[in-house]
Amino acid sequence: MGDAIMNFNLNEFLRSIANTIDITEINLFGMPTNHSKRIAYISVTVALELHLSDEKLFDLASLAIMHDNGATMKILQDKLLYTAKEKINILESRKAHCTIGDDNIKDFPFLTMPCNIIKYHHEKYNGSGFFGLSKDEIPLFSQIIALADTLDLNFDLGGDPKIESTISYVQEHRNLLFSPLLSDVFIKIASHHDFWQGLSDKKIDESLAGIISAFSNELSFAEIRKMTKTFSQIIDAQSKFTQRHSSGLSEKLEKMAEYYKIDKTMELKMLIATDLHDLGKLVIANDILDKPGKLTCEEFEEIKKHPVVTRLCLQDIKGFEDITRWASNHHEKLDGSGYPDGLTAKDLDFNSRLISCLDIYQALREERPYRESMDHNEAMIILKNMACAGQLDQSIVDDIQCVFSKE
Numbered sequence: 001m002g003d004a005i006m007n008f009n010l011n012e013f014l015r016s017i018a019n020t021i022d023i024t025e026i027n028l029f030g031m032p033t034n035h036s037k038r039i040a041y042i043s044v045t046v047a048l049e050l051h052l053s054d055e056k057l058f059d060l061a062s063l064a065i066m067h068d069n070g071a072t073m074k075i076l077q078d079k080l081l082y083t084a085k086e087k088i089n090i091l092e093s094r095k096a097h098c099t100i101g102d103d104n105i106k107d108f109p110f111l112t113m114p115c116n117i118i119k120y121h122h123e124k125y126n127g128s129g130f131f132g133l134s135k136d137e138i139p140l141f142s143q144i145i146a147l148a149d150t151l152d153l154n155f156d157l158g159g160d161p162k163i164e165s166t167i168s169y170v171q172e173h174r175n176l177l178f179s180p181l182l183s184d185v186f187i188k189i190a191s192h193h194d195f196w197q198g199l200s201d202k203k204i205d206e207s208l209a210g211i212i213s214a215f216s217n218e219l220s221f222a223e224i225r226k227m228t229k230t231f232s233q234i235i236d237a238q239s240k241f242t243q244r245h246s247s248g249l250s251e252k253l254e255k256m257a258e259y260y261k262i263d264k265t266m267e268l269k270m271l272i273a274t275d276l277h278d279l280g281k282l283v284i285a286n287d288i289l290d291k292p293g294k295l296t297c298e299e300f301e302e303i304k305k306h307p308v309v310t311r312l313c314l315q316d317i318k319g320f321e322d323i324t325r326w327a328s329n330h331h332e333k334l335d336g337s338g339y340p341d342g343l344t345a346k347d348l349d350f351n352s353r354l355i356s357c358l359d360i361y362q363a364l365r366e367e368r369p370y371r372e373s374m375d376h377n378e379a380m381i382i383l384k385n386m387a388c389a390g391q392l393d394q395s396i397v398d399d400i401q402c403v404f405s406k407e
Helices: 010-029 035-049 054-065 069-081 090-104 140-155 163-172 180-189 193-197 204-211 221-236 245-260 264-276 279-283 297-303 306-314 321-328 350-364 376-388 394-404
Strands: 005-009 216-220
Touching (some): 005 010, 005 221, 010 035, 010 221, 035 054, 090 221, 140 163, 140 180, 163 180, 221 245, 221 264, 245 350, 245 394, 264 321, 264 350, 350 394, 376 394
Antiparallel strands (some): 005 216
16 A cells, blocks of 8 residues: 555644754743744744735745754764864854754745745844855845844843843844844834733744745655654754664664554554653753663653653644554553553553653663663563563564574
8 A cells, every 4th residue: 555645734843843942942941932933033023014925925934944954963063073072163063053953944835936045044134154155145934033043032022021131232233243124124123012021931833823824735744754853853953862663763763564464554654653752851961861870760750751742742733633542652561560651451552562662772772871782682681571561462573583593
């Protein structure tokens, strides 16, 4: 059977991305909540004054929400390449995240044809940015996002915005950081009290939804999977110990799908679930994820929250119901001893059981801060013991032994 087509609601997916990116930025950078949503709201509000089409407004919102998607991956690269004694070239590192972020979104189903927007979102109107572009050399969308990003980072517009200071900053940097056109447009919208109210954490979701038209695309699950595969790389980049976890899990799922002769659409849906299963780990602090010793009870309770966050990020995407269930069930056990819901065998379908078994197997084969990686035989001893204890599906564990014993 070939790959099925679904009516994929881009707005729902975009909200999921926004929640994910904001969680990442809070954890890694200490940025205020809803940063990426505020950048999108400011950007689209500015663009409305320029009378851009609904399709361009949607693409601008998408790009604004994803503007810093490359930052997490660049931080990981720096941690792997440099020791504490070596000095990272901060300028080159920040420049690189723009290029990485632009490459990451090449498979996003944009409605227009935006080009190099994220790559150039740190350019300055006077040519003093990373790539030295100036004035009209900088794409308009990049200029708009740069304006919004600069203002939010300098003035924390979601808290208690300093309206006069923000407006003065824009006036002072007219022709320097920002174009005269965008400076004037921002000062115009800044005169409206509703604009500032809409930036608050309490109102930002409603504000953003109210200015972006609804769009859906007929996409195959293969096309959707191209996008989720990119986001799995961003998720895994949170820790050097998980940088291959989701991709390794997906590779193993593909082999098991071939073994079980699972049809292509079902396989792709399961791969999307494995890509996104650890979305919730973005809320877990790295000092817990990378802790070399045993977790305290409080720390383990924090870890147990991540499947719930995964579910919350995905549950509003229509057509993702099965995917959301499989992704958020990956730590459940047949005997009810798993988390977050303590489900039992009667609640767990074959796909949930398979992903759970493979997730454990993949994790055991990887290095962790508290142990070395295990070989196949060592990992299988643990899986078999868990199956004997009634936690894992015995037949699936036997099949994993059969498929991977030759590696």
